[in-house]
Amino acid sequence: MPGKSPDPIRQQIGARVDQELVTEVRVLALRQRRRFNEVIEEALKDVLKKYRDKAK
Secondary structure, three states, X not given: OOOOOOOOOOOOOOOOOOHHHHHHHHHHHHHOOXXXXXXXXXXXXXXXXXXXXHHO
16 A cells, blocks of 8 residues: 555565465465465464474
């Protein structure tokens, strides 16, 4: 949006992801009445926790 400054805590990223996976995440987000990026952030946090826990 013009004139609107980006959230200083968030960063926009770009990634190439399997289209079927994107579709499944979009459907999940709609069913849960959540935003697409909320589901993506949750998934990223879950995978980081998974591998941090394995490193201990």
